[in-house]
Structures are given as structure tokens and as C-alpha cells.
Amino acid sequence: MGTWAWGDRLFWGYGRGYGERELFGAYRASLEAGLRLFDTAEFYGFGLSERLLGRFMAEGGERPYLVTKFFPYPWRLSRKDLLRALRGSLLRLGVEAVDLYLLHWPWPPVPLRVWAEALAEAYERGLARGVGVCNVSLAQLEEVKGVLEAHGVPLLTLQVEYNLLQRAWEPHLPQLRR
Numbered sequence: 001m002g003t004w005a006w007g008d009r010l011f012w013g014y015g016r017g018y019g020e021r022e023l024f025g026a027y028r029a030s031l032e033a034g035l036r037l038f039d040t041a042e043f044y045g046f047g048l049s050e051r052l053l054g055r056f057m058a059e060g061g062e063r064p065y066l067v068t069k070f071f072p073y074p075w076r077l078s079r080k081d082l083l084r085a086l087r088g089s090l091l092r093l094g095v096e097a098v099d100l101y102l103l104h105w106p107w108p109p110v111p112l113r114v115w116a117e118a119l120a121e122a123y124e125r126g127l128a129r130g131v132g133v134c135n136v137s138l139a140q141l142e143e144v145k146g147v148l149e150a151h152g153v154p155l156l157t158l159q160v161e162y163n164l165l166q167r168a169w170e171p172h173l174p175q176l177r178r
Contacts, residue, residue, distance in 0.1 A: 003040040
């Protein structure tokens with residue numbers, strides 16, 4: 001279940017047509033239907049998406065599979081920034097570790113290697129049970145994978161825009177399956 005719109009007043013109208021009560025109903029209905037993965041990010045609703053999900057888990061007593069993401073704002077320049085952001089996400093979600101932590105976007109001028117090293121450290125410290133990346137090129141994916149492999153950390157996922165209109169990754173699928 002994507003939570004992009006949860007708490008986002010600016011783009012998705014949170015508070016104007018739906019609010020916390022409706023989102024809690026959607027959360028419960030999703031769990032009852034067998035949906036066990038919730039995808040959020042510190043950037044969604046400027047942290048409110050994670051806080052809402054944390055409250056819903058506390059109220060509902062169930063812990064779904066949690067995916068959240070690090071957004072490398074222009075002032076975030078070091079691996080410590082990624083780890084600090086992850087700790088903030090853990091606090092908002094009310095958990096000790098997330099199941100999957102992703103780099104939301106690569107952000108030049110910070111070398112991708114810096115973020116990959118930080119993801120490895122998050123995994124090694126037990127703050128994330130798995131790590132991955134979003135919105136990278138095939139070459140960037142290979143770079144991250146190499147850094148993680150050097151630490152013995154598996155790259156679990158690549159999240160990209162893919163739909164009937166955005167199919168640029170299809171030619172790469174055979175190579176990615178290895």
C-alpha cells in the first residue's frame with residue numbers, strides 16, 4: 001500500500017476530503033484483505049505519513065512489512081545524514097527497525113558510493129532488515145550493488161516508475177534477474 005498522499009496537504013488534499021479517520025479505515029481494510037506491505041517515506045507529508053502509519057500500527061496492534069525511504073535534500077551530504085534520517089523515521093513509525101530502507105533518489109554532488117555505504121551501515125547496525133534504491137540508472141544500480149556486496153549486504157530491491165506508459169526498464173529485466 002503506497003502512502004504517498006497520507007498527510008500531504010499540498011498536493012493530495014489531506015484534510016480537505018479525507019483525514020486520519022479515513023486513512024485508518026483504509027489501513028484496516030488493507031490488512032483485512034491480506035495486504036501486508038506499506039510503502040512510505042520521510043518526505044511524504046513531511047513525515048506525517050510515517051507518523052500516521054506508526055499510530056495506526058499502535059492502535060491496530062499489527063505490524064505490517066514496512067518500507068520507508070531516505071530523501072537526500074540538498075543539505076544532506078554525508079552518510080551520517082542518512083543514518084540520522086533513518087533514526088527519525090524509526091521514531092515516527094514507532095519501531096526499532098524497518099523491513100526495507102531505500103535511497104529515494106540519488107543526489108549529486110554526493111557520490112552514490114556515500115549513500116550505498118550508509119545503507120550498508122544501516123543494515124549492519126540492524127536499523128534496516130534490508131536495503132534498496134529507487135530512481136537510479138542501470139549503471140548506478142550496479143555501483144550500489146558493488147558497494148553493498150563488498151560489505152556482504154544484499155541489494156533487495158530497485159523501485160522505479162513503471163506502468164503501461166513508462167516502460168523504459170523492460171529491456172533491462174533479463175539482466176536484472178541474474
